[in-house]
Amino acid sequence: MSNELKSFLEGLDSLAHDCESRKGQACSLKELDELRIEFLGRKGMLAQAMAQLGALDNTDKPAAGKKANEIKQHITALIDSWQLDLTATEANHALSLFDPTMPGRKPWAGSLHPVTLVMDEVCNVLTGLGFEHAAGPEVENDWHNFEALNIPPEHPARDMQDTLYVSDNIVLRTHTSGMQIRSMLQQEPPVAVIAPGKVYRRDSDLTHTPMFHQIEGLLVDRNVSMADLRGTLTAFVRQIFGAQTEVRFRPSFFPFTEPSAEVDISCVMCGGKGESGGSTCRVCKGTGWVEILGCGMVDPNVFKSVGYDPEVYTGFAFGMGVERIAMLKYNIGDLRMFFENDVRFLEQFA
Numbered sequence: 001m002s003n004e005l006k007s008f009l010e011g012l013d014s015l016a017h018d019c020e021s022r023k024g025q026a027c028s029l030k031e032l033d034e035l036r037i038e039f040l041g042r043k044g045m046l047a048q049a050m051a052q053l054g055a056l057d058n059t060d061k062p063a064a065g066k067k068a069n070e071i072k073q074h075i076t077a078l079i080d081s082w083q084l085d086l087t088a089t090e091a092n093h094a095l096s097l098f099d100p101t102m103p104g105r106k107p108w109a110g111s112l113h114p115v116t117l118v119m120d121e122v123c124n125v126l127t128g129l130g131f132e133h134a135a136g137p138e139v140e141n142d143w144h145n146f147e148a149l150n151i152p153p154e155h156p157a158r159d160m161q162d163t164l165y166v167s168d169n170i171v172l173r174t175h176t177s178g179m180q181i182r183s184m185l186q187q188e189p190p191v192a193v194i195a196p197g198k199v200y201r202r203d204s205d206l207t208h209t210p211m212f213h214q215i216e217g218l219l220v221d222r223n224v225s226m227a228d229l230r231g232t233l234t235a236f237v238r239q240i241f242g243a244q245t246e247v248r249f250r251p252s253f254f255p256f257t258e259p260s261a262e263v264d265i266s267c268v269m270c271g272g273k274g275e276s277g278g279s280t281c282r283v284c285k286g287t288g289w290v291e292i293l294g295c296g297m298v299d300p301n302v303f304k305s306v307g308y309d310p311e312v313y314t315g316f317a318f319g320m321g322v323e324r325i326a327m328l329k330y331n332i333g334d335l336r337m338f339f340e341n342d343v344r345f346l347e348q349f350a
């Protein structure tokens with residue numbers, strides 16, 4: 001063997017040893033790629049060694065070429081096996097960064113708004129007593145909202161200060177009582193309806209919002225009496241606020257009922273004592289009673305405006321503010337909470 005061939009072959013062997021000695025040096029797939037280029041790249045160490053091949057004697061070339069191929073395969077196999085190892089190591093590392101036994105994130109479920117909760121509950125109790133659900137427009141005409149309800153043109157409720165007018169004759173309904181008229185026009189007695197919905201007033205301060213919710217009730221038949229009104233509302237109130245709740249009817253005035261009353265219940269906070277923890281009750285201001293709704297016997301003039309004969313039929317009506325009932329029921333001190341949509345408040349009702 002010529003000396004040239006000998007040194008060529010030795011050069012290839014030392015290249016292989018060189019590569020073997022680099023085992024464990026590449027710590028990432030990226031570093032291994034660099035190593036691969038260093039040895040096997042177009043200008044890499046093997047390519048440089050091969051460049052010497054041309055200078056060899058023709059008789060030495062077959063042996064030199066054969067050896068060069070073997071070394072190339074050897075180095076390629078080495079680097080390939082390291083690549084397999086590194087790939088596995090990197091995958092294990094990625095896996096170790098997360099714990100597959102950890103509980104997943106729960107989807108965040110919403111909750112019903114307290115106004116919706118109270119609205120549903122009140123409606124459920126009243127439909128349980130036999131009332132049927134009625135719905136009508138929030139943009140209402142003067143006749144349904146005022147005139148047919150015996151509210152004369154000079155009545156203060158009609159003042160621009162209190163009512164949101166759309167035009168001379170059209171208003172945003174100021175109460176759900178107009179639904180009494182719509183319901184009676186749609187059917188002959190007996191009538192037993194409830195009408196929940198939004199109402200609007202030009203009012204905005206600590207205890208008033210320009211939009212709030214009411215639920216209206218109406219019962220018309222022969223021989224409906226004030227005793228029926230008392231019995232119905234007492235049963236209703238005790239289902240909503242609990243069986244121990246005291247109920248009192250206090251004389252009042254509404255244009256569309258005669259006689260009229262406001263219903264008070266024993267204070268939900270102090271149980272009617274007027275004080276809690278030694279100080280005056282904040283909810284009832286020491287009176288022991290809180291007002292929850294207005295009611296009365298349907299005024300004959302209202303029957304006349306819908307063509308019912310007041311000599312034949314009598315009826316009772318009632319109307320309540322939903323936010324007010326929700327405040328009492330859930331002990332909420334500030335009306336604005338209902339409209340701020342703070343999730344920390346809302347999620348308490350989940």
Ligand code: DAH
Binds near residue numbers: 177256
């Ligand atoms: N509409 C009245 C209001 O908004 C509430 C009301 C009082 C409704 C007496 C009635 C009723 O049906 O009989 O303040």
